[in-house]
Amino acid sequence: MRTVAVVGGGLIGTSIGMDLHACGVRVHVIDRDPVTQAVAAERCRGYEGAPPEPADLAVIAVPPGAVAPVLREWQSRGLARCYTDVASAKESVHRAATAAGCALDAFVGGHPMAGSERPGPYAARAGLFTGRPWVLTPDRHTGTAALSAALALVEACGARLVVMGRAEHDRAVATTSHAPHVVASALASAVGAAPQEVVELCGAGIRDATRIAAGETGLWSDILGSNASAVAAALEPLITELTDALVQLRAVAGAPPGTPPRALAGLLDRGGEGRARIMTAQPAAAPAPPPVAVPSYA
Amino acid sequence: MRTVAVVGGGLIGTSIGMDLHACGVRVHVIDRDPVTQAVAAERCRGYEGAPPEPADLAVIAVPPGAVAPVLREWQSRGLARCYTDVASAKESVHRAATAAGCALDAFVGGHPMAGSERPGPYAARAGLFTGRPWVLTPDRHTGTAALSAALALVEACGARLVVMGRAEHDRAVATTSHAPHVVASALASAVGAAPQEVVELCGAGIRDATRIAAGETGLWSDILGSNASAVAAALEPLITELTDALVQLRAVAGAPPGTPPRALAGLLDRGGEGRARIMTAQPAAAPAPPPVAVPSYA
Numbered sequence: 001m002r003t004v005a006v007v008g009g010g011l012i013g014t015s016i017g018m019d020l021h022a023c024g025v026r027v028h029v030i031d032r033d034p035v036t037q038a039v040a041a042e043r044c045r046g047y048e049g050a051p052p053e054p055a056d057l058a059v060i061a062v063p064p065g066a067v068a069p070v071l072r073e074w075q076s077r078g079l080a081r082c083y084t085d086v087a088s089a090k091e092s093v094h095r096a097a098t099a100a101g102c103a104l105d106a107f108v109g110g111h112p113m114a115g116s117e118r119p120g121p122y123a124a125r126a127g128l129f130t131g132r133p134w135v136l137t138p139d140r141h142t143g144t145a146a147l148s149a150a151l152a153l154v155e156a157c158g159a160r161l162v163v164m165g166r167a168e169h170d171r172a173v174a175t176t177s178h179a180p181h182v183v184a185s186a187l188a189s190a191v192g193a194a195p196q197e198v199v200e201l202c203g204a205g206i207r208d209a210t211r212i213a214a215g216e217t218g219l220w221s222d223i224l225g226s227n228a229s230a231v232a233a234a235l236e237p238l239i240t241e242l243t244d245a246l247v248q249l250r251a252v253a254g255a256p257p258g259t260p261p262r263a264l265a266g267l268l269d270r271g272g273e274g275r276a277r278i279m280t281a282q283p284a285a286a287p288a289p290p291p292v293a294v295p296s297y298a
Numbered sequence: 299m300r301t302v303a304v305v306g307g308g309l310i311g312t313s314i315g316m317d318l319h320a321c322g323v324r325v326h327v328i329d330r331d332p333v334t335q336a337v338a339a340e341r342c343r344g345y346e347g348a349p350p351e352p353a354d355l356a357v358i359a360v361p362p363g364a365v366a367p368v369l370r371e372w373q374s375r376g377l378a379r380c381y382t383d384v385a386s387a388k389e390s391v392h393r394a395a396t397a398a399g400c401a402l403d404a405f406v407g408g409h410p411m412a413g414s415e416r417p418g419p420y421a422a423r424a425g426l427f428t429g430r431p432w433v434l435t436p437d438r439h440t441g442t443a444a445l446s447a448a449l450a451l452v453e454a455c456g457a458r459l460v461v462m463g464r465a466e467h468d469r470a471v472a473t474t475s476h477a478p479h480v481v482a483s484a485l486a487s488a489v490g491a492a493p494q495e496v497v498e499l500c501g502a503g504i505r506d507a508t509r510i511a512a513g514e515t516g517l518w519s520d521i522l523g524s525n526a527s528a529v530a531a532a533l534e535p536l537i538t539e540l541t542d543a544l545v546q547l548r549a550v551a552g553a554p555p556g557t558p559p560r561a562l563a564g565l566l567d568r569g570g571e572g573r574a575r576i577m578t579a580q581p582a583a584a585p586a587p588p589p590v591a592v593p594s595y596a
Contacts, residue, residue, distance in 0.1 A: 065559045092559060099555060113501050133499050162499070172496040180485050180507045182562065185569025186539040187478050190532070192572020198470040201431050201460070202579040203411050208506040209478045210576055213569040220566050225559030228551035234488070235544050239537060241484040246533050253527035257397060261363045261390060261523030264480065268518050271483025271511040274490020278508055281500040 001025055001152045005055040005079050007070055009033075009040025011116055012086050013061030014124035017044030019157040022126055028055060030079075040121040055080040057149040063219050064089045064226035068096035075103055082149040083107040088173055089226035090137045090166035105143040108150045109166065111135040111173070112159055117214040127158065134159035137166045167230075174230035181212050181220060182235060188213040241267065299323055299450045303353040303377050305368055307331075307338025309414055310384045311359030312422035315342030317455040320424055326353060328377075338419040353378040355447040361517050362387045362524035366394035373401050380447040381405040386471055387524035388435045388464035403441040406448045407464065409433040409471070410457055415512040425456065432457035435464045465528075472528035479510050479518060480533060486511040539565065 004020050006013045009031040017027045017040065027046030031037035041048045058080035062070050064087035071083055083106055087093050090109045097104060114132040116123050134154045138147050154161050164172070188210040191199060224231055245264055252263045302318050304311045307329035315325040315338065325344030329335035339346045356378035360368050362385035369381055381404055385391050388407045395402060412430040414421050432452045436445050452459050462470070486508040489497060522529055543562055550561045 095555070113499055115501075115503075132501065135499070162495075164495070168495075172492070172499050175489060175492050175496055176500050176504050179488075180504050182543050182565070183481055183485060183540065184507055185562075185565050185572075186536050186543070187481060188570070188572035188576060189539065189565060189568035190477075190536055190572070191474060192568060192575045194470070194473050197460070197462070197466075198473055199575050200579050201411055201433070201470050202474050202576045203413075203430065205413075205510045206474050206478050206576060208509045209482055210569070210573050211506045212503045213566075213573040215566075215570075217563055217566040217570060221560040221563040224547065224566075225550045225561035228547040228559065228561055232544055232547040232551060235540060235547065238484050238488055239540050239544060241487065242481065242533060242537050242540070245480050245484070246530055246537060249522065249526040249530040249533065252523045253530060257393070261526065262519040263523035263526055264483075265515055265519040267480070267483050267487060268511075268513075268515040268522075270487035270490060271508070272486070272513075272515060274483075274486035274488070275508050275511040277490045277497050278486060278500045278504060281498050 001056045001149060001156070003028065003051055003053075003055040004153070005030060005050060005058040005074075006040070006044075006046075006061055007031075007058060007074060007079075008061035009036045009121050010061060011119055011121070011123045012112065013059065014040040014043050014121040015126070015128040016059055016061065016086070016112075016153070016157060017041075017046055018124060018126040019129065020153075021045050023156045025156065026051075036121060040124070043121050043124055050077070050079055054078050056082065057153060058083045059153065060085040063087070063222040064093055065096075065222045067093045068100045068102065071097055071102050071107065072100040075106070081106065082143075082146040084110040084136075084146070084150045084153065086110055086112055087226070088177065088223050090135075090169050092226040094137075094166055104141050106146050108142050108146045109137040110150055110153075111137075111169065112157065117212055119216050119219065129157040129159040132159050133162045135162045135164050135169050137164060137169055139166075170227050170230040171233070174227055174234040178224055178227055178231045179234035179238060181215065182224065182231065183238065184210050184213040299354045299447060299454070301326065301349055301351075301353040302451070303328060303348060303356040303372075304338070304342075304344075304359055305329075305356060305372060305377075306359035307334045307419050308359060309417055309419070309421045310410065311357065312338040312341050312419040313424070313426040314357055314359065314384070314410075314451070314455060315339075315344055316422060316424040317427065318451075319343045321454040323454065324349075334419060338422070341419050341422055348375070348377055352376050355380045355382065355451060357451065358383040361385070361520040362391055363394075363520045365391045366398045366400065369395055369400050369405065370398040373404070379404065380441075380444040382408040382434075382444070382448045382451065384408055384410055385524070386475065386521050388433075388467045390524040392435075392464055402439050404444050406440050406444045407435040408448055408451075409435075409467065410455065415510060417514050417517065427455040427457040430457050431460045433460045433462050433467050435462055435467055437464075468525050468528040469531070472525055472532040476522055476525055476529045477532035477536060479513065480522065480529065481536065482508050482511040
């Protein structure tokens, strides 16, 4: 793999470009915003705009709802021989790409499982994907060349390859990432609506619990909408669990005086076990270095 | 303040003892578990058991449901001239202490807003409360001596004094700490029940979102039960919010093809604003040092 085009100079696209550059790959960065394109190209020591000859691979690093039209456009312009994406919803991207008439033998869906609540090329860093899962969702229509190119990309980024079906992937990330994002937003929203003296009591617990709620609304609205069915399916049992907790808490609140005030031990036990399981997952890469200073254009 | 008795050698009691020792106060540690008492006393360079003369202050550092009986017992034995506690529910502690016949003029309710998901005296550290809010809930029955002693304790621990009513406190921590704990437990429980390949996709987001779910079931069952009414009141609008999100997601999932797949922008915006407000709260003290090695008793 000698030349890769990255379409979309955000956090993920730029971080991929930085890793590819470190492996000696020639990187071309394309973004509809000229400033983002320039910054992203500079950060991965690449080139702005499409290469003169088709690249070995194009990485479509745009929000899920934009993948199909962007893929269609660049396939028709012959940007690369093979294509992959990084969107966190795979069924809806595949449906839209099929409907748009994309050449699907030259495309394999991908999802590197790393990120940051900070968006854009300045938040990018080399090594973001080191040791992290990178899901690929090939099917029987996927061509060997596209799969090989995607595998080379995963390897160049030092990620851990995971092959899954699209629906299986979508259900998994709904549970581990998308539904938690909705819940974190609801928690943060509730604290945000509270009086100032309540906000001042916030500690490390609520900070950690709501960190992901800092993500961009535009991107996350697209992600949740693109995986709406699986996110709804993951959210429903959470709501049932919380409603059950509410009923138990009301029973305790209404219990006669002297009753030992204990509640929700079953949920807390299961939560502790789930937490322990979550901590067995492959550890993330080393902590991020301080962010690059963002120059002012004012 | 020259002598303080700490009843309960857990994370909070021991951390308080360490700060008091650093201020030159003579610390006596009492715990029903002899090993915990010995470790806690050693960690705050204090003494095991009650002092020969009444202490200036006794800090009842036990779970909320145990405060009233423990306070009653030690008041009857003359452990100290004044008493405070550290429980994160103040109405139920006050009700139980009243019912138990405690001397309430010698007691002021307190709640230092710092902690860790790791329990016990080995997780304790000096400076845990530095710069953190420490709520006191005096009322018109509170004696001047008890209030003065509690104020000296807050100052010795370098905390930021916040005076609130008991009900106001309970509502505030239900929003910022107790309801988020229930939600984090539900999230962790859902991931814990998923197949192993789902767990392996977990990243930093779900780790942070579920960190507090690692807390001890016994302690948290007591906390949630002791503040059941306020936690239920905080949980109810969260459930409404999530149910509303579920309805919106289903509408998006059922929308005709070609509809831009965007969802929940209002919730995500409010979540982002709430998150920004949470981050304006007084920063926590410096990050915790690595935990003290726990010797094996096996």
